[in-house]
Amino acid sequence: MAFHDAKSSEPWQVGVLFSRSGFMSVSEESQFHGTMIAIDEINAEGGVNGREIVPRIYDPSSDNSLYREQARRLLCEDGVSTIFGCYTSASRKAILPILERLNGLLWYPTIYEGFEYSPNIIYTGAAPNQNSLALCEFLIEHYGPRVYFVGSDYIYPHESNRIMRQFLAARGGEVVGESYLSLVARREDFIPVMRDIREARPDAIFSTVVGEATVYLYEAFNDFNLNAKQTPIASLTTTEAEIEAMGYDVGEHHITAASYFEGLDNPSNQRFVHRFKKRYGESARVNVCAEAAYFQVHLFKKALELVNTTHPDVLRPVVLGSSLEAPQGTVSINPNCSHANVWSRIAKVNALGQFDIVQQSQNEVVSDPFMIGIKERN
Ligand code: ACM
Secondary structure, three states, rough: OOOOOOOOOOOOEEEEOOOOOOOOOHHHHHHHHHHHHHHHHHHHOOOOOOOOOEEEOOOOOOHHHHHHHHHHHHHHOOOOOOEEOOOOOOHHHHHHHHHHHHHEEEEEEEEEEEOOOOOOOEEOOOOOOHHHHHHHHHHHHHHEEEEEEEEEEEHHHHHHHHHHHHHHHHOOOEEEEEEEEOOOHHHHHHHHHHHHHHHHOOOOEEEEEOOOHHHHHHHHHOOOOOOOOOOOEEEOOOOOHHHHOOOOOOOOOOOOEEEEOOOOOHHHHHHHHHHHHHOOOOOOOOOOHHHEEEEEHHHHHHHHHHOOOOHHHHHHHHOOOEEEEEEOOEEEEEEEOEEEEOOOOOEEEEOOEEEEEEEOOOOEOOOOOOOOOOOOOO
């Protein structure tokens, strides 16, 4: 395999693998934008050790077989060893065997269900101990113990709900209903779910619906005249981008737990938001997906500067333990598990479609993807 070596003066080639078409594009477009802004910033400052970063961009079109095919092409034919990509856990799981067989390194910027470790992945989104746990406690305290689960039908929602059910049970909460819909569900598919919710009378709804279907879920909730102030939908994946797509009135009062929100007031975030809007337009919405995609490229750059090779066996040990002043605050890669230590925040959508933060951690929360430090972990 033709990995770039230290003597070359060629550009650094990296793979970029986010869906910019299909039902996941509403979320993955943000990750693509975050990645490209970081690459542009680095190149504008002279690249890495004098060499420009050149992205090889593919669009897997929300199709897991294309993720597999394009990952293989990047690693085998394009001679790339670094890939920034994937939103759904299904797409990550689809390319994992290829990464391990061909020794590529995936930088994965999405929250997920945890319980995974690969020497070929750096995980920069939150695991359940960094978002679900705080959200569970918040919902019980502010809304009540009876929670309804609605999710897309694939691994992240099922596993995320398994963990949320344990968190709830250990705190006196209960699951009063559970529904799963296709990743390509339409608005009308949510009608029976809303009927079920109305009957179950939960205190809150925990949604693990992702992509375009997110918009239909919130619209159906609105159509049924359910009260978001009283019984909100709480999610880990409904970001500024999805709220923009559904309309602010539809999103208002609902809740999201995430490491990052666009309105964070610190110099690193102000710079990031300014650059994002300059490049993608004043109305472009910045979110947790874009932010993780952005800071992980800067972590890659920091490591690459030191080792001057993208070979995963050399680069990865330097990434482990490294840290950065990201737009969300200080983040670092936990050397025990290759997952980022990220912040834990909970926010409510306001009438302008922005999130008002109602709770946050004092510091970044140490990643614990196997919940070793948490009692209810199976
Ligand atoms: C996800 O599928 N990791 C949101």
